[in-house]
Amino acid sequence: MQQIITPARRLDGQIRLPGDKSVSHRYGILAAIAEGSSTIHHYSTGADCQSTLGCMRALGVSITRREDGAVLIEGRGLNGLQAPAGDLDAGNSGSTIRMLSGVLAAQPFTSRIAGDESLSRRPMDRIMKPLSLMGADVEAVDGRFPPLTIHGRALKAMRYEPPMASAQVKTCVLMAGLYAEGETAVLEKVGTRDHTELALREFGAEIVSSGGVITVKGPARLQGRELSVPGDLSSAAFFLVAAAIVPGSKLLIQGVGLNPSRSALLDWLVAAGVNLRVSNLAEVSGELVGDLLVTGGDVKGGIIRGAASAALIDEIPVLSVLGAVSRDGLVVKDARELRVKETDRIATVADNLQRMGVRVEVYEDGFRVPGKQKFRAARVDSFGDHRIAMAFAVAGLAAEGETAVLNAGAASVSFPEFYATLRQITV
Ligand code: S3P
Secondary structure, three states: OOEEEOOOOOEEEEEEOOEOHHHHHHHHHHHHOOEEEEEEEOOOOOHHHHHHHHHHHHOOOEEEEOOOOOEEEEEEOOOOOOOOOOOEEOOOOHHHHHHHHHHHOOOOOEEEEEOOOOHHHOOOHHHHHHHHHOOOEEEEEOOOEEEEEEEOOOOEOOEEOOOOOOHHHHHHHHHHHOOOEEEEEEEOOOOOOOHHHHHHHHOOOOEEEEOOEEEEEEOOOOEOOEEEOOEOHHHHHHHHHHHHHOOOOEEEEEEEEOOOOOOHHHHHHHHOOOEEEEEEEEEEOOEEEEEEEEEOOOOOOEEEOOHHHHHOOOOHHHHHHHHHHOOOOEEEOOOHHHHHOOOOHHHHHHHHHHHOOOOOEEEOOEEEEOOOOOEEOOEEEOOOOHHHHHHHHHHHHOEEOOEEEEOHHHHHHOOOOHHHHHHHHEO
C-alpha cells in the first residue's frame, strides 16, 4: 500500500490518539495472569498490541472486545495459563516476545514464540541471558534470534543489571520475577520507561523502585482491575513535529500519556524552540495524562545524546525531520540501539532523508542532519517499519510537491488510524 502526501498549508484542529502501545502490552499480559477479570479501556488499536492479546488467547485466556472498544480479559491467575496448541505469534512486536518470554519461562510447559521477518532478525540474547540466570531454558536460532523455544522451569529470584538501557529487558526480568520465590531486582544505570512498575502496582504486586533498583516480590498475586490506557505520546510525536514545522499550525492533542519517564520528548521539543503548552494534567490508572497544544513556527533544532538518546529512542526518526528544517539541525549520538529496532533506523532514516534531497551524515551510533534544508517530493519507503512510515509522511507535509510513502501500511503496527487522522487535521 502506498500513501500520497500533499504539502500542508497548515495543521488545525483537535484530536485524541489511540491508547499507548507500551502500556497496552503490559496491561494485556498482567490482566491475563491476574485473578479475576479486568476491563481495559482505550487499549491500543495497533497490530503489535493485538499480537499480545492473540498470544494470551493461545495460552487459554478468554479475551473479548466490547462494542465501546473496551477489552475484557478473564484472568487465569499466575499459574492458570495453558500450553499453546501451536507457535505463539508475536508478529512484528519486540515488546510481545521480550515481555511475554518472562512469563513463558516460568510455565510448566514448553512454548515456541515466533514473529515476522523483521522480528526474526532482532536480538533476543538480551533476555535469554537473564532468563537463563534465573534457571530457564531458552533456545534460539543462532543462539539469539526468534523463534524462541522456551522450556518453562521453576525460576530463581536474582539481581540483574542489563548491559543496555531497555525497558523491554527490565520488564522481561520483572515478569519472570513474579513467579520466582523471593525478591527479583533490576538495576538500571540509565532509567527507562516505568510503565511496568506502575502497572504492577495497579494490579497489586509488591514492587519497590528506589535509586535505580526495581524490586518485585514473588510469587505475586495479581488482582484483575478496571484500567484506562492514556493516548500514545510516541504517536503524538508525529503530530507535534508536523504542527511545529508547518508555520501557522495550531493543534490540540487531548488525553496524552505524559509519564515523566517518557516525556523527555516534550522538554526536548521546548528546548528545540517548539511552542508547546501542557494543560489538564490528571492521573489515570497511575499514569500521568494531559493535553498538548502545539503551534507552528521557526524551530532551532538541537542535540540528542547520552540518557536522552534512550529516552527519545522511538521519537528520533520523526525528530530527524524536524532537524532538517530547523535553524541549527539535529545531532544524534549514543543511539546505537536504533540499529536493532524494527529496521536499522539509522540506515532507514538516512536513506529516506537522502531520497528527499536532504543531506545527512551517518555515524555508527547516530547521525547529523544540518539545518535549513528543504524536502523535495520523492518516493520514500517505510521498509516495513511503522515509525519510518509515519516520520516520512510528516516530512511530506513540509515538502515541495507530492510525496509517495511506499509500504505505508506498516503504520498500522502502532497506529492504524494515522493517515485518516493526518487528513482530518491537514488544511
Ligand atoms: C518499549 C521499550 C523500548 C521502545 C519500544 C517499547 C517498551 O524498547 O523502543 O518501542 O514498551 O518497553 P527497548 O526496551 O528495546 O529500548
